[in-house]
Amino acid sequence: MMRPVRTLSWTAGLLVVLIAVTIVSAALGPVRIDPTVVAKATLNAVIVPSGIVTESATTIPGLGWTVPVPALEYVPVFGFDVPDTHQTIVADIRLPRIVLASVVGFALAAAGAVMQGFFRNPLADPSIIGVSSGAAAGAVAAIAFPALVPFGSLHLSAFIGALATAFLVYAIATEGGKTPVATLLLAGVAIQAFLGAMISYMLVHSGDDLRQAVIWMMGHLHNSTWSDVGFALPFAFVGVIVLCAYARELNVLLLGEEDAHHLGVDVERTKLLLLALSSLVTAAGVAVAGVIGFVGLVVPHIMRLIVGPDHRILLPTSALAGASFLVATDTIARAGPAEVPVGIVTAALGAPFFLFLLVRREVHSV
Amino acid sequence: MTDTPRPDANGGAGPEPATVSVEDVSLSFGDLSVLEAVSLSVEPGEFVGFVGPNGAGKTSLLRSISGALEPSAGTVEISDTNVHDVSSRRSSRLVAVVPQDTSLSFSFPVRDVVEMGRHPHRSRFSPPSDDDRAAVERALERTRTAELADRPIDEVSGGQRQRVVLARAIAQETPVLLLDEPTASLDINHQIETLEVVRELVADGRTVVAAIHDLDLAARYCDRLVLLADGTVHTVGPPSAVLTTETLAETFEANAAVTPNPVTGTATVTALPHGTSDGAESGRAEPGEATDGGRTPSAHVVGTGSTAAGVLTRLERAGVDVSIGPIPGGDVADETARRLEVDRIAVEPFARPSASDRAALDERVRGADVTVVADLAVGATEDGRRLLESIETAERLVFVERRPPEERIDGNDVRRRYEDCRERAVEATPESVLEAVRATLRRRSET
Numbered sequence: 001m002m003r004p005v006r007t008l009s010w011t012a013g014l015l016v017v018l019i020a021v022t023i024v025s026a027a028l029g030p031v032r033i034d035p036t037v038v039a040k041a042t043l044n045a046v047i048v049p050s051g052i053v054t055e056s057a058t059t060i061p062g063l064g065w066t067v068p069v070p071a072l073e074y075v076p077v078f079g080f081d082v083p084d085t086h087q088t089i090v091a092d093i094r095l096p097r098i099v100l101a102s103v104v105g106f107a108l109a110a111a112g113a114v115m116q117g118f119f120r121n122p123l124a125d126p127s128i129i130g131v132s133s134g135a136a137a138g139a140v141a142a143i144a145f146p147a148l149v150p151f152g153s154l155h156l157s158a159f160i161g162a163l164a165t166a167f168l169v170y171a172i173a174t175e176g177g178k179t180p181v182a183t184l185l186l187a188g189v190a191i192q193a194f195l196g197a198m199i200s201y202m203l204v205h206s207g208d209d210l211r212q213a214v215i216w217m218m219g220h221l222h223n224s225t226w227s228d229v230g231f232a233l234p235f236a237f238v239g240v241i242v243l244c245a246y247a248r249e250l251n252v253l254l255l256g257e258e259d260a261h262h263l264g265v266d267v268e269r270t271k272l273l274l275l276a277l278s279s280l281v282t283a284a285g286v287a288v289a290g291v292i293g294f295v296g297l298v299v300p301h302i303m304r305l306i307v308g309p310d311h312r313i314l315l316p317t318s319a320l321a322g323a324s325f326l327v328a329t330d331t332i333a334r335a336g337p338a339e340v341p342v343g344i345v346t347a348a349l350g351a352p353f354f355l356f357l358l359v360r361r362e363v364h365s366v
Numbered sequence: 367m368t369d370t371p372r373p374d375a376n377g378g379a380g381p382e383p384a385t386v387s388v389e390d391v392s393l394s395f396g397d398l399s400v401l402e403a404v405s406l407s408v409e410p411g412e413f414v415g416f417v418g419p420n421g422a423g424k425t426s427l428l429r430s431i432s433g434a435l436e437p438s439a440g441t442v443e444i445s446d447t448n449v450h451d452v453s454s455r456r457s458s459r460l461v462a463v464v465p466q467d468t469s470l471s472f473s474f475p476v477r478d479v480v481e482m483g484r485h486p487h488r489s490r491f492s493p494p495s496d497d498d499r500a501a502v503e504r505a506l507e508r509t510r511t512a513e514l515a516d517r518p519i520d521e522v523s524g525g526q527r528q529r530v531v532l533a534r535a536i537a538q539e540t541p542v543l544l545l546d547e548p549t550a551s552l553d554i555n556h557q558i559e560t561l562e563v564v565r566e567l568v569a570d571g572r573t574v575v576a577a578i579h580d581l582d583l584a585a586r587y588c589d590r591l592v593l594l595a596d597g598t599v600h601t602v603g604p605p606s607a608v609l610t611t612e613t614l615a616e617t618f619e620a621n622a623a624v625t626p627n628p629v630t631g632t633a634t635v636t637a638l639p640h641g642t643s644d645g646a647e648s649g650r651a652e653p654g655e656a657t658d659g660g661r662t663p664s665a666h667v668v669g670t671g672s673t674a675a676g677v678l679t680r681l682e683r684a685g686v687d688v689s690i691g692p693i694p695g696g697d698v699a700d701e702t703a704r705r706l707e708v709d710r711i712a713v714e715p716f717a718r719p720s721a722s723d724r725a726a727l728d729e730r731v732r733g734a735d736v737t738v739v740a741d742l743a744v745g746a747t748e749d750g751r752r753l754l755e756s757i758e759t760a761e762r763l764v765f766v767e768r769r770p771p772e773e774r775i776d777g778n779d780v781r782r783r784y785e786d787c788r789e790r791a792v793e794a795t796p797e798s799v800l801e802a803v804r805a806t807l808r809r810r811s812e813t
Contacts, residue, residue, distance in 0.1 A: 004493065245490060252482050255468055258434050262465075263538070264458035264486030309472040 007313040014320035018102060021324045025331040026094045033086050040080035041090035047074040097224040100232065100288060101330040101342070102323035104221070105295055107236035107285035109322020111278040112296025113303070113314055114243055117250045118274055119181055126282035126296040129188035129275065133195040134165025135286040136217050140199050143213045144206035154216075155231055155287045162283035165191060170275060179271055181257075219292030219343025221330050228288045235284035239277050240319050246274060247311035254309070292343045294350035295322050301357065383410030383571040384445035384460065384541035391430055391440035393423075393597075400426045401437070401597045408575055410541075413568040415588035416577040417608070419618045422594040424577035425466070425546055431575065432544050433457045444542050458486040461542040462535035464528075466550060473518035476530050480505055480515075483537030505537035509563055525556035532563065543567060545576035549583060561587045585609055585633040593617055609633045611705060623675060623701045628715075636672050636698045638679050662687050663807055665764075666730040667699075668757060669740030673768045674699035676796035677740045682706045684800050689730050692719045692753075699740075718749055727756045736803050739791070740766040744784065746777020754783050762806040763791035766799055 026038045033041075049072040059066050082090075111126035119128065127133065138161020142149045149157050169191050173184040199217075206213055215222075249270045252260045257267045286292070299322040300314065307313045326342070329349060333342040386408040393401040401423045408414045416424040429435040431442050433449040442449050444460045462483070483505065484498040494502075506512040509529040514522055519530060528551065535543055545564065549557035557580070565587060568574050578584040584591055585605035593601040593608050595617035601608045614622045620637050627634040664687035667678055674690065675698045681688045691711025693700045703710040711726045713719050719727075731737050737760035744750040757763070765788050775781045794802035 248485065248488075248490075251474070251478075252485055254472060254474075255482070258429075259463070259465060259468055261434060261454045262432060262458055262461075262463040263482055264455040266454050309474060310478065 003310070003313065006307075007316065010307060010313060010317050011320065014317055014324065018320055018324045018327070021327050021331075022098050022102070025098050025327050026090050028331055028335045029089075029094060030335075031086075031089055033090065037082055037086055038090055040078075041082045041087045042095065043078040044076060044080055044082060044087060045091040045095060046077045048077055049073065050075040096226045096229055097221050097330065097334070098327055100224040100229050101221050101326045103229060103232050103236050104285040104289045104292065105299075105322040105324070105326025106240065106319045107232070107281045107322075108292065108296040109299040109303075109325070110240045110243060110315055110319035111282045111285075112322075113300035113311070113318040114250065114274055114278045115296070116300055117254060117309075117311055117314075118271070118278075119185060120254060121185075122301070123297075125293075126278060127192075127286075127291070129169045129184060129279065130165040130191040130195065131162045131279050131282045132286050132291045133192045133199070135159070135162035135283060136291055137161050137165075137195045137199055137202075139216050139287075139290070140202045140206070140213045143209045143216065144202045155228070158290075159283050159287035162286060163279060165195065166275065166279035166283070170272070178268060181271075184275075215341055216290045218341035219286075219290040219346070220341035221289055221333075222339065222341075224288075232284045232288045236281055239281035239284070240315070243274070243277050243281070244312075244315045246270065246277075247315050250274065250311040250315075251309075290341070290343065292326070292346055294346045294354075295326055298350040298354050299325055301354065305357070381539050381541040381572070382445075384573055385410055385443075386431060386542055386573055386575060387443045388427070388431060389441050389443075391427070391437045391442060393426055393430055393435060393437045399597060401430065403440070404594075404597070404599055405440075406592055406599060406602060408573055410573055411568060411571045413564065413574045413576070413587065413589045415584040415591045415605075416575065416594055417579075417581055417584050417591050418594035418600070422617070423597040424594055426597075427594065428463075428544050428546050428575065428577050432461055432463045434463075455486050458538065458540070460540055461544060462538035462540040464532050464535045464543070464545045464548055466546040468527075468531050473520050475516050476511060476519050476522065477502065477506070477515040479519050479530055480511075480533045480537050483534040486538065501537045501539055505533040508536055508566070509533040510559075525552050525559075528552060528556070528560065529563075532560065536567065541571075542573045542575070545574065547577055547579055550579055557583060581609055581614075581635040582627070582633070585635075586627070586630055605633055609635060621679060623698050623705065625696060625698055625701045628696060636675065638672065638676050638702065663736070663803065664688070664734045665736045665738055665803055666690070666734040666760075667738045667740055668692075668727075668731075668753070669738075669742045669766075670694065670697050670699050671741050671769075672698050673741035673766055673796055675702040677738055677766050677799050678702055678706065678708060680796065680799055681738070681803065682708055686800075686803065689734070691730065692723050692727060719753075724752060724756070727753070728759065731756050731760045734760075736760075736762045736764055736806050738764045738766060738799065738803070739787070740796075741769050741774065742784075743774040744776070744780050746780050750777070750780055751783075754780065754787070757787055758783065762809070763787055764799060764802045764806060765791040765793045766796055766802075767793070768796070 023035050023038050026042065027033050027035045051073045052070050053073045108126050115124040115126055115128050116122060118124070135158040139154055139158040142154045142157035169184065169187045170179065172187045173179050203210060203213055249265050252263050252265050253270065261267050300318045303314055303318045303321055307317050326346070329345045330342040333340050333345045388404060388406050391401055391404045392399070404427060416427060418424055426435060430437050431449070433454070436450055447460060449457045449460065480502050481494065484494065484501060488494065488498060506515055509532050511526065511529050511533050514526055514530070519527065522530065528548065532548070548560055548564070552560060561583060564574055564576070578588070588605060590603060591605050591608040592599055593613055600617050601613050609624055611622060611624050614620050614624070614635065623636045623638060625634050625636065626632070662685065665681055667674055667688060667690040670693060678688060678690055678699060679702060689709040690699060690703050692713045693703065693710055694713050694715045696715050700710065700712065711723055711730070713723060737757060739757060744753055771784070775784050792802045792806050
């Protein structure tokens with residue numbers, strides 16, 4: 001089969017799987033809801049802008065003027081008949097969490113595929129250059145010492161911590177316009193160790209906030225809201241699209257940097273761009289969901305096994321498979337007898353499966 | 367040997383021919399100077415080989431031309447474009463590289479690997495054009511890898527893989543092609559096959575520069591050779607002018623014999639063991655040390671090939687009064703004997719030894735203290751039996767054998783007589799021949 005056709009059919013197939021997993025997931029929970037009702041309630045939640053209203057008003061601080069602010073007005077597209085309680089459970093409680101899980105899974109799996117190719121190392125995952133540790137340091141600081149953190153929100157603090165760490169590691173590893181991959185890896189390990197010490201120190205002195213901080217670090221999607229989705233989705237979506245546009249460069253980089261240079265790839269610029277984008281995508285994911293391990297490691301490996309090493313098909317399929325994987329594991333995490341952080345489920349399921357593949361010799365280096 | 371660009375056999379589908387000019391290029395890694403003021407120019411449609419000992423700077427010079435290494439001084443221009451001043455996209459349309467080894471441990475289909483050669487010609491979002499597809503198919507055909515096109519690259523053999531990487535470089539359709547040790551990991555058959563493909567590309571007007579380890583292959587396929595030593599250009603010119611015993615002795619510090627290849631007519635280099643110039647390796651062999659009680663011992667060598675040449679060199683360097691023969695012209699041992707100015711019984715190639723040759727042999731064997739038989743080839747012929755007869759008269763024998771006897775000895779009676787001689791001989795290797803000669807001499811003084 002021609003590769004573009006193959007890519008399209010795999011992408012379409014995995015999208016169908018994602019929708020199916022979403023509907024099944026939204027049906028499960030303390031209150032069982034019929035999947036057809038879930039589908040209707042989901043469609044009811046779709047709104048489109050219908051016009052501009054200027055009814056809301058705001059007061060400009062200092063001047064005391066009250067001015068009308070234009071805003072978009074939304075109307076629902078569909079009007080299926082769904083009981084109010086079910087509509088609320090699906091649209092306001094379960095869907096935000098499910099959509100957030102899919103966004104985070106999408107981001108982490110795509111970033112993991114990029115990092116494994118970039119480092120030509122099967123052990124690489126999205127947090128290899130310290131992005132997750134940076135996010136954790138930012139988040140724990142915001143939880144344990146809110147007074148010291150200038151940015152109010154936990155998300156923003158984790159996001160900035162993640163990006164700052166990625167930038168620091170890159171800056172340390174770069175010399176004379178070149179960033180050797182091995183140095184990058186070592187700088188990442190060193191910074192992660194240092195941040196680990198900082199996090200432990202903060203945890204020791206976090207007092208009553210210890211539990212909240214530890215749960216954040218395990219990775220969870222509890223109490224997700226549409227505003228969380230609004231925070232992570234743009235970065236994840238745009239980031240992964242641009243990464244997909246660089247799939248051919250990633251393929252050529254697999255041959256080694258010197259070969260890639262001879263094949264017309266601006267190696268250092270491409271490396272910077274790939275690192276920046278995958279760090280951004282990872283940061284957006286971990287900022288809203290905490291450190292969820294194994295999605296970025298296992299999903300790209302499984303997809304590479306199925307669709308092959310070509311990043312033009314591997315990237316989009318890993319992203320979509322990662323989305324379905326995290327929605328499914330989060331469903332187990334929340335619908336089980338007692339809710340647990342989803343990070344526990346991904347690792348508990350992902351690690352044995354990965355070992356199974358390893359023992360079967362199905363997993364090779366990139 | 368071509369000074370003018372040849373017409374393109376693909377009817378203009380190939381790239382414009384280009385000149386490579388390297389001017390005063392110096393390169394160093396930290397304090398270590400790798401290249402010093404290297405200048406050379408390669409004409410369009412010419413195949414130039416870089417030869418020289420390990421560490422001479424062949425690969426570094428190649429990588430400087432490709433743009434992978436930035437020289438600390440000097441310029442590299444391909445058709446008036448400085449490859450270090452332009453983007454990698456631009457330079458990769460001028461020069462393609464076949465590296466010594468490519469990490470290909472992932473299962474891309476062969477066709478996809480070759481298609482990567484089109485990367486510099488493609489825009490980010492458009493699918494491959496008809497030109498791209500045609501270039502990939504042509505490259506596959508040319509390197510005879512078309513039948514492998516759908517196989518994963520990690521499942522083809524090393525020789526096939528090297529051709530796939532060559533196909534990738536061909537698909538790049540650049541006027542200049544650089545090859546780093548293109549034959550290093552190939553068997554003899556694939557070496558020739560690869561270089562024949564390269565030769566075809568040169569015939570189409572491509573300019574090819576290759577670092578080649580194998581001097582014989584370099585002499586056979588390159589129009590000109592650049593002999594590098596210690597980061598500088600030692601000699602440039604046609605292979606016959608560059609590969610001489612003198613230049614090789616100076617650059618490789620090797621004791622080598624250069625003879626014309628009887629089949630191709632190009633230079634063939636045979637490296638010989640060091641004599642006294644390398645005392646540690648040859649085992650304390652100081653000049654004159656082999657002398658016995660003030661008298662210079664004498665030895666006559668019967669045999670051919672590099673074994674005989676090695677034995678001859680060692681004995682001569684150790685001060686033994688040595689002679690050789692009968693030896694056919696063109697043989698490595700003959701060339702060595704001529705260079706060492708050793709007394710030799712020369713026979714025309716493929717001619718039968720004359721009666722006077724036989725008499726000379728008998729006389730040499732009788733006159734010498736020791737007769738050394740080095741990889742002797744004897745057939746079940748009258749000449750062969752006559753040769754053995756002379757050897758049988760020798761009082762003291764040393765046998766040096768590297769090639770298996772069944773390849774050299776023919777006929778039952780001949781073999782039996784050869785083995786009888788070996789029975790009473792001291793057996794030795796080319797390295798230990800001197801000790802063996804001494805041992806036979808001691809045996810004489812004891813009796």
